[in-house]
Amino acid sequence: MHYHQGVCRPGAHPYHLCDVPTDAEINGRIPSSTYVATIPAIHRMATYNIVLSFLSVVFAYIGFTQYRNHKRKEEENKAVAERHGCLPATRLQNQRPWGIDRLEQIFRADAESRLMELFLFHFRQTGSTLEQKFLGTKAYGTIEPANLEAIFSSNFKDFGIGPRRAITFPMFGDGIFTQEGPAWKHSRDLLRPQLQHKQYEDLEVFEEAVDDLIDLLKKETEGGGVIDLQPLFFRLTLDITTAFLFGESVRSLVTPEAAGERTFANAFNTAQQWVTKRFRLLDLYWLVNGKEFRQACDDVQTFADSLIDRNLSPKRARSEKKGKYVFLDTIAQNYSDRSALRGQIINLLAAGRDTTACLLSWTFFLLIRHPSVLQKLRDEIDSVCGTTPGLTRSVLRKMPYLQNVLNETLRLYPSLPVNTRTAIRTTVLPVGGGPDGTSPVLVPKGSALAFSVYSMHRRPDLYGMDAELFRPERWEEEMPMQKDHTKHKWGFLPFHGGPRICLGMDFALTEAGYTVVRILQEFQSIRLPEGEPVELVGVEKQQMTLVISIKDGCMVKLQ
Numbered sequence: 135m136h137y138h139q140g141v142c143r144p145g146a147h148p149y150h151l152c153d154v155p156t157d158a159e160i161n162g163r164i165p166s167s168t169y170v171a172t173i174p175a176i177h178r179m180a181t182y183n184i185v186l187s188f189l190s191v192v193f194a195y196i197g198f199t200q201y202r203n204h205k206r207k208e209e210e211n212k213a214v215a216e217r218h219g220c221l222p223a224t225r226l227q228n229q230r231p232w233g234i235d236r237l238e239q240i241f242r243a244d245a246e247s248r249l250m251e252l253f254l255f256h257f258r259q260t261g262s263t264l265e266q267k268f269l270g271t272k273a274y275g276t277i278e279p280a281n282l283e284a285i286f287s288s289n290f291k292d293f294g295i296g297p298r299r300a301i302t303f304p305m306f307g308d309g310i311f312t313q314e315g316p317a318w319k320h321s322r323d324l325l326r327p328q329l330q331h332k333q334y335e336d337l338e339v340f341e342e343a344v345d346d347l348i349d350l351l352k353k354e355t356e357g358g359g360v361i362d363l364q365p366l367f368f369r370l371t372l373d374i375t376t377a378f379l380f381g382e383s384v385r386s387l388v389t390p391e392a393a394g395e396r397t398f399a400n401a402f403n404t405a406q407q408w409v410t411k412r413f414r415l416l417d418l419y420w421l422v423n424g425k426e427f428r429q430a431c432d433d434v435q436t437f438a439d440s441l442i443d444r445n446l447s448p449k450r451a452r453s454e455k456k457g458k459y460v461f462l463d464t465i466a467q468n469y470s471d472r473s474a475l476r477g478q479i480i481n482l483l484a485a486g487r488d489t490t491a492c493l494l495s496w497t498f499f500l501l502i503r504h505p506s507v508l509q510k511l512r513d514e515i516d517s518v519c520g521t522t523p524g525l526t527r528s529v530l531r532k533m534p535y536l537q538n539v540l541n542e543t544l545r546l547y548p549s550l551p552v553n554t555r556t557a558i559r560t561t562v563l564p565v566g567g568g569p570d571g572t573s574p575v576l577v578p579k580g581s582a583l584a585f586s587v588y589s590m591h592r593r594p595d596l597y598g599m600d601a602e603l604f605r606p607e608r609w610e611e612e613m614p615m616q617k618d619h620t621k622h623k624w625g626f627l628p629f630h631g632g633p634r635i636c637l638g639m640d641f642a643l644t645e646a647g648y649t650v651v652r653i654l655q656e657f658q659s660i661r662l663p664e665g666e667p668v669e670l671v672g673v674e675k676q677q678m679t680l681v682i683s684i685k686d687g688c689m690v691k692l693q
């Protein structure tokens with residue numbers, strides 16, 4: 135068969151596929167398959183060659199431009215490094231190409247519930263600042279107070295939240311945690327008046343939820359029983375957060391089903407676990423996006439919608455009557471569309487619920503394993519207020535040992551133990567480079583930077599040789615870090631610092647202090663149940679999502 139020019143059959147196109155063999159084909163001189171390459175095919179090949187040549191030129195140009203830009207950036211970075219006297223930080227060694235082994239280590243340690251131990255081990259290997267290959271790109275890590283001061287405060291403008299927005303967006307939506315620039319500032323301005331201490335000075339906002347908790351504990355442990363406090367603290371902080379921010383509590387401690395708490399709590403935990411996995415892949419986060427994740431995000435959003443519907447109904451005008459600032463009312467006036475409102479709510483639920491629930495769980499976990507600390511705390515409560523009802527914030531402030539217990543718990547178990555930022559322009563960390571770790575370190579634009587306050591808070595050179603021990607008394611003594619102004623100011627950062635410092639710091643400490651005192655006032659005996667393990671601090675199994683909780687819960691024996 136061949137292409138034929140001219141008409142060989144009546145009605146045939148002058149330029150058609152002809153199945154009448156030519157003489158040459160019959161004689162076998164030209165194989166018919168070769169003969170197919172006639173004029174149109176040659177045209178096609180020519181066009182193909184031109185396109186190919188053109189694309190080669192384009193790709194070569196792009197490649198060259200990228201190489202030139204890369205070289206130019208390298209030159210610029212080199213100049214910045216020279217100007218500041220930067221030296222590289224110690225490299226955390228990889229055993230496999232692309233730093234794949236790091237990811238394996240992280241997933242394995244997490245499956246064994248000891249991820250923080252792995253990070254501690256890394257910093258012990260390298261010193262307080264390190265660089266590493268992570269999925270083929272260079273990333274940095276630090277637990278050095280001077281560097282944290284630069285990240286949070288003096289060089290705040292050089293760092294952004296990086297892929298955090300994209301990673302968490304399906305769950306968090308648009309809100310204070312996922313925003314930057316003017317949108318973030320606007321959210322912060324709206325929230326700030328709500329979190330001024332005059333809004334909760336009388337502690338009334340905590341009272342109903344703590345009453346509910348105590349009633350539940352009494353009912354469940356009548357005559358002395360064992361109970362896991364951790365899930366109850368998650369319900370307590372949900373009730374307090376909803377009461378405080380939205381004007382009405384969901385009262386999940388009383389009716390978890392009606393409050394939708396179980397669905398919400400499960401969905402929230404599931405979604406957070408997925409988000410955590412996405413964080414570990416940084417720029418490759420989109421690889422982790424299963425159906426379970428999407429369903430959990432939908433459920434979280436449905437719960438937020440139910441809060442909006444319940445609390446913005448025309449019937450509800452209590453907040454105005456009491457003259458209190460109710461955040462939900464303010465954001466409803468500021469954001470007309472539902473998804474913006476929903477995003478703000480989910481962000482605040484995340485901020486207010488899990489962090490404080492973890493603090494309370496770890497506090498009791500530590501107290502029942504350190505009976506002398508528990509007794510000292512009871513003595514302080516007895517001397518300041520006994521069992522008199524009507525606690526206020528100023529009464530709590532007369533209990534320094536209580537504050538020390540909370541500080542010591544947050545030192546060993548900061549609710550957000552690791553976090554990241556991304557350099558939005560080439561910048562410099564003041565220390566961590568060179569063989570002795572005292573030279574500045576260059577952080578090129580686009581680099582990821584992780585910091586672990588969990589690891590920093592366990593440094594013996596900051597807290598003393600017994601830094602691994604739970605000892606609230608250290609807060610009354612002079613600690614090694616106090617000899618250096620920067621270390622003193624930036625060596626304890628459970629709430630971070632600088633312009634993005636936690637807005638709920640005082641609220642959370644007041645909430646936790648109030649809850650601890652009320653529980654101790656109510657139950658004369660709180661002990662470690664028989665058979666519960668007592669391990670070295672930090673060796674117990676930990677559950678890591680965005681926050682750090684206790685893998686096996688906080689079992690207590692109450693009387």
Ligand code: HEM
Pocket residue numbers: 310311322325375485486487489490493548549550553628629630633634635636637638639641642643
């Ligand atoms: C023990 C309890 C708490 C701890 C340890 C804690 C810790 C933190 C930390 C470390 C951040 C900084 C996150 C970052 O910049 O990446 C933060 C931010 C924030 N926290 Fe807390 N938090 C606690 C409780 C609360 C509570 C109860 C609220 C509100 C009711 C709250 C509201 C916020 C808000 C709104 C932000 C965002 C600030 C911003 O990005 O500008 N926090 N918190």
